[in-house]
Amino acid sequence: MAKGFVGLLLVVLISCCVLSSLSNAKRRSKPEQCPRLRHRTNCTEDDDMEITECCLEKYKLGFDNLPSSYNISVQDPPSCALDAALAKCLEDSKCFRKPLTRNLRLLMFNQLIFTKRTGLCSRTKFEDLLREAKKRSGANFLKRLMAIEEMNGFDLEDCAKIVYGKCGRQFSRKLKNNPGYDVMKLCKVFQEEGTCTSIEADKYDCKNSRLLNRFKENSIEAATAVLNGICTQP
Ligand SMILES: *[C@@H]1O[C@H](CO)[C@@H](O)[C@H](O)[C@H]1NC(C)=O
Ligand SMILES: *[C@@H]1O[C@H](CO)[C@@H](O)[C@H](O)[C@H]1NC(C)=O
Numbered sequence: 001m002a003k004g005f006v007g008l009l010l011v012v013l014i015s016c017c018v019l020s021s022l023s024n025a026k027r028r029s030k031p032e033q034c035p036r037l038r039h040r041t042n043c044t045e046d047d048d049m050e051i052t053e054c055c056l057e058k059y060k061l062g063f064d065n066l067p068s069s070y071n072i073s074v075q076d077p078p079s080c081a082l083d084a085a086l087a088k089c090l091e092d093s094k095c096f097r098k099p100l101t102r103n104l105r106l107l108m109f110n111q112l113i114f115t116k117r118t119g120l121c122s123r124t125k126f127e128d129l130l131r132e133a134k135k136r137s138g139a140n141f142l143k144r145l146m147a148i149e150e151m152n153g154f155d156l157e158d159c160a161k162i163v164y165g166k167c168g169r170q171f172s173r174k175l176k177n178n179p180g181y182d183v184m185k186l187c188k189v190f191q192e193e194g195t196c197t198s199i200e201a202d203k204y205d206c207k208n209s210r211l212l213n214r215f216k217e218n219s220i221e222a223a224t225a226v227l228n229g230i231c232t233q234p
Contacts (some may be wrong), residue, residue: 030104034058037094039157048098055089055104078122081109081173087129100229102141103222105133110222116213118161119153148218151211159206161214 034054037043040139043051063084070078087108095101109130130149134142197216201207 001224033091034093035095036092042096043093043095045098047093047095047203048100049092049229051090051095052100052104053092054224055086058089059086076121076123077141080115080124081101083115083121084124084129085109085124087112087126091107091129091132096137096141099225103225106141106144106148106222107219109145110215110218112158113148113151114164114211117154117156118164119156120161120165138160140231144221146204147214151218154211155204156216157209157211158210159201159204162204163197163200163206163209163212164215170196 005075028094035047035051037047039061059082060229062085066082070076086106088107090101090105096105107174112121112124112126116124130145133145137145197212201209201212
């Protein structure tokens with residue numbers, strides 16, 4: 001199951017809308033400000049879920065208002081800034097020890113570093129977030145972060161950019177054509193699309209891409225945790 005989910009989450013986070021499902025889970029006013037804990041040790045399971053939902057909802061609203069055009073010679077795609085903003089939202093919460101926030105945070109760093117390396121989001125700044133994430137983090141988190149950062153030193157493979165760019169667009173389209181906030185329906189779409197990166201990797205002779213494979217590898221555990229948390233019936 002993890003495997004099917006992985007490919008999809010990679011793209012899901014870039015393409016939006018997982019998120020819309022969450023906003024429906026709990027009725028809430030516009031999330032101008034997501035919860036922030038006074039102290040990181042005091043994060044409860046409820047805080048974890050609430051923060052994750054709130055940050056994801058903000059992320060989703062960002063996609064709703066995303067400019068449809070941009071000047072690629074001077075700008076990253078506008079979605080890149082949303083990825084960084086989601087990482088920032090999670091960081092601001094100071095709730096890092098619970099599974100959803102922690103894993104989503106890792107997923108966003110994986111996303112940011114991968115999209116930077118491939119050139120999909122080459123101008124997006126997140127160094128401060130990364131530096132902050134390394135402070136007072138546990139050994140396991142740091143180990144996983146290190147595996148993510150190693151991608152910086154990998155060869156830049158065009159096929160990884162092509163595959164990921166293509167799957168991202170496909171997901172965006174599918175999700176756009178399926179408006180509504182039904183969690184299970186959305187999760188089903190994700191599941192159906194879960195093999196996108198594998199199929200495209202085949203097509204573009206990218207199966208042995210070290211960069212793409214590491215990107216997927218890095219997300220398996222985190223994607224499974226986050227999706228198990230959100231793709232369940234209430
Ligand atoms: C966590 O919350 C409890 C109860 O609200 C409080 O007594 C305690 O001081 C808090 N811990 C920290 C480290 O802030
Ligand atoms: C994009 O920006 C570059 C540099 O400022 C400019 O030369 C070019 O005309 C712009 N392209 C469009 C389509 O606006």
